Amino acid sequence: MLAKEDLASFKLEQILAKYTYARDFFISLGINEIDPNLTVKDFAGEINYDVLEDAGLNREQLIVNFLAFISRMEALKKSSRNVVESITIIGGNDKFGNAEHINLELKVGEVISIVGPTGSGKSRLLADIECLAQRDTPTNRQILLNGEVPDINKRFSMENKLVAQLSQNMNFVMDLSVQEFIRFHAESRMVANIETIIHEIVSCGNELAGEKFDQDTPLTQLSGGQSRALMIADTALLSLSPIVLIDEIENAGIDRRNAIELLVKEEKLVLISTHDPVLALMGDKRLVIKNGGISKIIDLSEEEKYYIDILEKVDKKMLNIRNHLRTGGVIDDKIISGLTGQ
Amino acid sequence: MKIITVSGPPSSGKTSVIIKAIEYLKKDNLEIGVIKFDSLSTYDDVLYKKIGVKVKVGLSGNICPDHYYMTNIEDCVKWGMSENLDMLISESAGLCNRCSPHIRDVLAICVVDNLSGINTPKKIGPMLRLADIVVITKGDIVSQAEREVFAFRVKQSNPRASIIFINGITGQGAYDLSLHLKEANEYESVTDKKLRFSMPAAVCSYCTGDIRIGDKYQTGNIRKIKL
Ligand SMILES: Nc1ncnc2c1ncn2[C@@H]1O[C@H](COP(=O)(O)OP(=O)(O)OP(=O)(O)O)[C@@H](O)[C@H]1O
Ligand SMILES: Nc1nc2c(ncn2[C@@H]2O[C@H](COP(=O)(O)OP(=O)(O)O)[C@@H](O)[C@H]2O)c(=O)[nH]1
Ligand SMILES: [Mg+2]
Ligand SMILES: [Mg+2]
Ligand SMILES: [Zn+2]
Ligand SMILES: [Zn+2]
Numbered sequence: 001m002l003a004k005e006d007l008a009s010f011k012l013e014q015i016l017a018k019y020t021y022a023r024d025f026f027i028s029l030g031i032n033e034i035d036p037n038l039t040v041k042d043f044a045g046e047i048n049y050d051v052l053e054d055a056g057l058n059r060e061q062l063i064v065n066f067l068a069f070i071s072r073m074e075a076l077k078k079s080s081r082n083v084v085e086s087i088t089i090i091g092g093n094d095k096f097g098n099a100e101h102i103n104l105e106l107k108v109g110e111v112i113s114i115v116g117p118t119g120s121g122k123s124r125l126l127a128d129i130e131c132l133a134q135r136d137t138p139t140n141r142q143i144l145l146n147g148e149v150p151d152i153n154k155r156f157s158m159e160n161k162l163v164a165q166l167s168q169n170m171n172f173v174m175d176l177s178v179q180e181f182i183r184f185h186a187e188s189r190m191v192a193n194i195e196t197i198i199h200e201i202v203s204c205g206n207e208l209a210g211e212k213f214d215q216d217t218p219l220t221q222l223s224g225g226q227s228r229a230l231m232i233a234d235t236a237l238l239s240l241s242p243i244v245l246i247d248e249i250e251n252a253g254i255d256r257r258n259a260i261e262l263l264v265k266e267e268k269l270v271l272i273s274t275h276d277p278v279l280a281l282m283g284d285k286r287l288v289i290k291n292g293g294i295s296k297i298i299d300l301s302e303e304e305k306y307y308i309d310i311l312e313k314v315d316k317k318m319l320n321i322r323n324h325l326r327t328g329g330v331i332d333d334k335i336i337s338g339l340t341g342q
Numbered sequence: 343m344k345i346i347t348v349s350g351p352p353s354s355g356k357t358s359v360i361i362k363a364i365e366y367l368k369k370d371n372l373e374i375g376v377i378k379f380d381s382l383s384t385y386d387d388v389l390y391k392k393i394g395v396k397v398k399v400g401l402s403g404n405i406c407p408d409h410y411y412m413t414n415i416e417d418c419v420k421w422g423m424s425e426n427l428d429m430l431i432s433e434s435a436g437l438c439n440r441c442s443p444h445i446r447d448v449l450a451i452c453v454v455d456n457l458s459g460i461n462t463p464k465k466i467g468p469m470l471r472l473a474d475i476v477v478i479t480k481g482d483i484v485s486q487a488e489r490e491v492f493a494f495r496v497k498q499s500n501p502r503a504s505i506i507f508i509n510g511i512t513g514q515g516a517y518d519l520s521l522h523l524k525e526a527n528e529y530e531s532v533t534d535k536k537l538r539f540s541m542p543a544a545v546c547s548y549c550t551g552d553i554r555i556g557d558k559y560q561t562g563n564i565r566k567i568k569l
Contacts, residue, residue: 028464028498050565056440056467056539065471068501076497127514136366136517161493164486173457173484174491184460185487188494227485234487241486 007070008040008063015040015070021190025069029055029062040066077190084108084162084242085146087129087269092140094293095121100141102294106269106285108242111260113283114273121292122273126245129271130163139292164241166231168248172219178202178230179215185238197237204262205233208254229254236262246272257282257312278315281308343422344429344526347443349469350453351462352435355479357386358510359453359519360431361393366520368394372428377418379411379434379443386433396425407434408441409541415443419532429523442469444538449526451519452503455480456492463495468539470496475522476503479510 007015013036016022026034031051035043044059044066052058057065086107091100106112114122124139132143132150144150145162174181179198186194202215209229213222222230228249235244244263249272260282263270274280281304288296317339324335350356364374375396378386382401390397398421402410411434422430434443436452444450452473454462457480463470470476476496481489493505504522508515529535547561 024498053542054467056442056469056471058539061472061539065501069498072497072501127512131514131517161490165481166486167482169483170485171483172488174460174488181487184491188491231485231487234485239486239490 007067011039012036012043019070019073021073022066022070025066029057031055073190084269087243088144088147089125089129089294090142090144091294092135092137092142094139094291096291098291098293100139100293102297104287104294104297105147106271108267108269109264110269110285111264111283112269112271112285112287113280114271114287114289115275115280116289118275120289122289123247124292125287125289125294126165126247126271126273129243130165130245132162161241163243163245164235164239165245166228166235166247166249170231172222172227174219177216177218178205178213178222181219182215182234182238185234189238189240191238201230201233201237204237205230208232208259208262210254225254229259232259232262236266236268242267243269244271246270246274248273248275278308278311281305281311343419343427343530344449344523344528345419345422345532346429346431346449346451346523346526347434347445348431348451348453349434349436349443349473350477351455351458351466352437354453354455354458355477355508355510356433356435356453357389359477359479359508359516360433361389362508362510362513362516363520363523364393364395364431365513366517367429367523370524373426374429374431375422375425375427377421377430377432379407379414379432381407381435381437396427406438406441406541408436408438408443411443412537412541415445416531416533419529423530429526431523436466436469439465439467439469441541442467442472442537442539444468444472445532446536446538447527448529448532448535449474449523450538451475451477452500453477453479454496456484456489460488460491460495463492463499466499471500472538473500473503475506475519476500477506477508477519479508481507482509482511 012034016036023034031047038046040063044062047059052062055062086105089102089104091102093099114125116122128137128139128141129143131137132145133141135142176184179202182198182201183194186197191197198215206212209226211223211226213226256279260270272279272283280286281300284300286298286300287294288298321335321339348356348360360376367374376390377398377400378384379400379402381403384399387397387399398418400410400414415432418432419430432443436442450473452470454466454470454476456478478493478496496505506515506519508519547559552559
């Protein structure tokens, strides 16, 4: 182990051997040729003035940033996957100021659905969890991590980004193909077996999507459903965040049940805000929101579990009718009896 | 008086983020002033006035806005002191990626947005590389993976900075920023303080008003493209 303080006086050869990503730091500054026999200090001393100008750093700042880069990347490599076992929601008040009598612990591996009328505060609850609210949001809720008040550094530090979010408004904006995009993401996570993970995510995304896509499809050409499917597969397999918040992804033409199962299998706590009956019943627990407060917590019963299949069938029938109309079909007796009969 | 410099590319969300953070600070009854630097015009002062903070606008016209900033910051701080402000925030659009308004020991914030493309953190220069806090906005409209890749690129460019994710529209994340603002160093004057990075020497013949094309007219600090 090279001691951090005097890393700057080690030869680059040694540093590059130990921290393979160290070269990226120089490349990102436009410095492609590195003399391995020099120490970081001496190397910084020899860098051309024009190069420094373009990098926007002087020699001293370059060394400081280089050392910070190494320690930050090391911190990043340490997985934050197992740092969260549970979160606890401690009630605040609803929109009328009435106390919300809640003390609810949610564990990793659970699926929680959130239901309630439009404007009732479902997205607000997800937002409270996302920012680990400490009675500092309009709801005055407090969120605990592993039963404790999260320390301030955990709240701020990016290495410990605890929450991944998926919502209907989110789109891919990068001008890349599916595989290039996954490669970038994998590199930023410093994953070793990049080809394998690309393959896994693409095939997983395809299992979830209605229509198939291949790894050379440009991201921006994916349909809404395909984008959502890829986002879920990527979040499950590449994102470190142990908590996943999903805000209204229904109607996206994806295999919802498989998608949720995939996330749970990866040891994540999944919260879904939804108006969709099938998704609502996928929660082990269902939080009912009214006037900005959690008004009821319902545990999924055996009876409800049994009815999910039937709801899914009805849902599929409605979907078929939609496709039928979309492709120029008309509604007739046969279609209606197919819908109402069993 | 606490002094904070906020910079970032145009439309990255600077005004939105500052306003959301100020809304939290107002709960502490702080007297806050904003100096808005821009090149030709701005409507930001209207937005700032609306939330009840004191605001002054400086338009740089035909000079680099950051050079203009540097020659005026001392007076701006004097103004802030005379208004008895608890906090003075400067907002300047980094139009020239090479200059940056960040001053040593004065809390320096750079605002970048997720839509600007993953190569942006590399391109911005000292404005991003030497900031203490990098705020990343517009995460609400891109995928989780793109947020993660973008943040990684920011970390590569500025490994020292704290990164704060803020939604400029809902204000999500702005509370965290407001806590950082409260920790900013206090100064009564910035006279004799130093920039974190030099601003490029504007001393070629075109700086001094020449408009003719051709080698023979070019004098001073000149760099030629390698073709
Ligand atoms: N307890 C509360 N106190 C004060 N304001 C609240 C509270 N809960 C929610 N709000 C506010 O009410 C508004 C509507 O809430 P939100 O957007 O979360 O609704 P929603 O259930 O997600 O609606 P939709 O189904 O239309 O997406 C938001 O501005 C939110 O901040
Ligand atoms: N969707 C979205 N839009 C944002 C966000 N932050 C700012 N904006 C919008 O981006 C535009 C530019 O923001 P503004 O604060 O004026 O940027 P400035 O030029 O850097 O001061 C405005 O229309 C904002 O409403 C954000 O987090 N998400
Ligand atoms: Mg909502
Ligand atoms: Mg602005
Ligand atoms: Zn400039
Ligand atoms: Zn010039």
